[in-house]
Amino acid sequence: MIKVRNLHKSFGKLEVLCGIDTEISKGEVVVIIGASGSGKSTFLRCLNLLEIPQKGQIIMDGVNICEPGVNLNHIRQNVGMVFQHFNLFPHKTALQNISLAPLKVKNIPPQEARNLALSQLEKVGLLEKANAYPRHLSGGQQQRVAIARALAMQPKVMLFDEPTSALDPEMIKEVLNVMKQMARDGMTMVVVSHEMGFAREAADRVIYLEGGIIAEEGPPEQVFFHPQAARTKEFLSQIL
């Protein structure tokens, strides 16, 4: 469902992505690992065009979304994103955070948007927090609301940029559990994360990014325990 061809992105002189080629099929869960600064976030942000790549193609359901003139807002509706720091809207309740985009972007009626938001909240186990403001929620709860917010747009793909790295250890699990459930439900997911447990349990494929290219990819067991490239081994020895 997503084909990435020779993707290049640089910031001024700094070349961050130097030709990424990969394919993500429907329902697949891909985990991306790599050192800080290796371009993991940049790659993810290219997939929903928060960054515009300079060269290459991203073909989503047969449409090259890098063509000039594509409707960015339309494409982003199909690509949900979850951020490291949640980025909930602090002036809105959990429920309003979730229903805002369906209301304003999809123009669905208020009552329907409300029900949609409540059902998403239930999915992430936070129905009783519907009327709480973000600052009255723990980090783990905020991240689950952020996931529900993205899901409410019924995206075809979900992108996660280090969704648990700003969380205290005891909250990581509740977020990972929600993500594992999504994976079981067949959501297509691209996850930047160094959570080995999640990768081994939920991922179909692990991609190791280095020097702006995919240095190694394969099933989690293979990449983690039998890496082919010497630099993958070296990187893994640092994070394991």
Place this chain on the structure above:
Amino acid sequence: MTLDYSVIVKNWPFLMLGLQETLRISSLAVTMGFCIGSLVALARLSRFNLLKIISSAYIEFIRGTPLLVQLFILYYGLPQLGIDLDRRAAAAIGLSINSGAYVAEIVRAGIQSIDRGQMEAARSLGMSGTMAMIHVIMPQALRRVIPPLVNELIMLIKDSSLLSVIALTELMRAGEHIRTRTYQDFEIFTTIALIYFVITYALSKILGYLERRLQVSD
């Protein structure tokens, strides 16, 4: 010479008429100034160069010239070009345009203080830039700039005393009228100072209280 405040009592209704005018013009100007300021702030932050240039020029020019001079241009200068504004219109327009420049800078700072992640989250949900501004960025930015906006409102009320020079009978000019008849400058202007003070002090307390209520309620 002794002070005789009975002059104030005798002329109290006239002073109150002046105060009414002060409050009417100030509230009009503060509303207009807020609208102008918000739009100019958005123009200044837009990606259209022409808008950026025009809005910065407006802000810099207004903030770099005295309000008194701006009022003279409007009221005494423009008629030469065939544009005759009555004194109330000149007063309202002058104060609004002046206040708008200061409000624009306040609102711009407010918008820029909002974390970039907010815009990114909104855009990632498929909202357009305008939609994100209206529903996500502006509500947060405006809440954050309430204290400097209240400050600006108080400045504006005090600055409205300058409107006396274009013959608008607001509080200050009402005082001048009484003075030419009675020569009791001290009594008159200390009273006027007190009236300005009571108004601005009460406003800052009331708005400060409302702001705290707003912060607690969410």
